Amino acid sequence: MNATGSGAVVGVDVGGSGLRLQFVYAGRRSPVHTAPGARIVDHGVDVAALTADAARLLAEGGVGPGADGGARLDVAAVCWSQRGLLFLSDPTEVVSAVASGLGATRTAVVSDAVASLVGALGSVRPGAVVAAGTGAVAFGTDFGARDTSVWRLVDGWGHVLGDRGSAAWVGLLGLQAGLRHHDGLPDGSERLLVAGEAVFGPTPRWPRRVMTGSNAPELLASFAPHVVDAALAGEAMAQQICQEAGESLAQSLLSAAAGIASPTLVATGGLLDAQPVRAALESSLADAGATLTPAAGGALEGAVILATTLAETGTIPRHPAYVHLS
Known part of the structure; x- marks a missing residue:
């Protein structure tokens, strides 16, 4: 695979049960690659171990700074979705670790609630999602940047x-x-x-x-x-x-x-x-006068959409708690 154009966009979703990664280049999606999930250490989530796993998965696909031999793809943008971002990590440290570990031109680190919403909606637009698995959480936003914008976790x-x-x-x-x-x-x-x-x-x-x-x-x-x-x-x-x-x-x-x-x-x-x-x-x-729209995808799909938006526009909507850019 030869590196041309602006490079690959990478989505990563990190949960307790596993790390999932997918990259897109020239309109083609890679298979979903997996590694062990978040490991909790004294200072919170072991982000260094997670980024090392993600870099290895990318290298095996010929992407990123760790790719072995021959031509490789640069990483134009990565969106890293992480469970426990608010409570178990310092987002600034996560952004730094992901940016340096994966070597992306642009890096976004988001709460998995944001990625889940974008994936379920299939795009970056106003909405709300409730996720009912082992646990339950709801998240809604209009993706606004002004003081009156809505970013709400329930x-x-x-x-x-x-x-x-x-x-x-x-x-x-x-x-x-x-x-x-x-x-x-x-x-x-x-x-x-x-x-x-x-x-x-x-x-x-x-x-x-x-x-x-x-x-x-x-x-x-x-x-x-x-x-x-x-x-x-x-x-x-x-x-x-x-x-x-x-x-x-x-x-x-x-x-x-x-x-x-x-x-x-x-x-x-x-x-x-x-x-x-x-x-x-x-x-x-x-x-209550409301209806459900069928969900388009999950958190990994949301991370890929956000990474693609970041690569194409240079930014995604920011929020001091839920969205962090390098």
């Missing part, structure tokens, strides 16, 4: 403090309903108790299994399909949990979109494959 507080409507939240409420039946309390569910015992063993083991360890959200989320199955079978408490999950996601999405003129609303995440949850989300939005 929820994403984790399985203990928030993430209402997420798979972990659904799983947690399902297990609580099972324990209420075990204790002879109102609003319990025998079906969810039996399902919980099949998954997690006898009830005395549940607290330690789902309340300790770094994988507690994933363990709780693993029970969400059992709640959905029970809801589809007509179990009243499971139906109520799924209804409340969809309503909570709608509330977060509408809150994130507040103040944006004519926003496009989108929703992503594996929990939305659950018909009872999605139906409750769409019904709640309809009651």
Whole structure:
């Protein structure tokens, strides 16, 4: 592959489960390349390790300063989307590490909420997205730079403090309903108790299994399909949990979109494959006079779109918390 024109544009999406990278050159997209996800060290996310992985993936594709031998492609622009940018990293340090590590002419580092929105919309335009996976977070913006612009993050507080409507939240409420039946309390569910015992063993083991360890959200989320199955079978408490999950996601999405003129609303995440949850989300939005637009893509697609915009125009909308440029 010979380096011509302005070089390749690169999108990178970093999450807890993995790093995904894709580059585009002359209108052609590379395959999606992967590496391990964010590693947390004493000072936060280990960005040096992540950028080294990304540089290696690019070099294997003949791109960037680390490419071995022969002609190679320069990097015209890179957009680095990172989970935990707000809480686990110094954005200035991330920009510096990415710019030096990948050797791009222009570098943008954005919160994964921004990349998720752009990917879901398929372009850089006003809108809001709610993402319902293991956790739940909503984000909306008009991409304005003036004082009256809207950049709004809703929820994403984790399985203990928030993430209402997420798979972990659904799983947690399902297990609580099972324990209420075990204790002879109102609003319990025998079906969810039996399902919980099949998954997690006898009830005395549940607290330690789902309340300790770094994988507690994933363990709780693993029970969400059992709640959905029970809801589809007509179990009243499971139906109520799924209804409340969809309503909570709608509330977060509408809150994130507040103040944006004519926003496009989108929703992503594996929990939305659950018909009872999605139906409750769409019904709640309809009651508010709003509708969902099908999502075009995810955070990696958003990072590629932002990198392309950066290469073509020299900039993307800035924000002191969510978007940083070198």
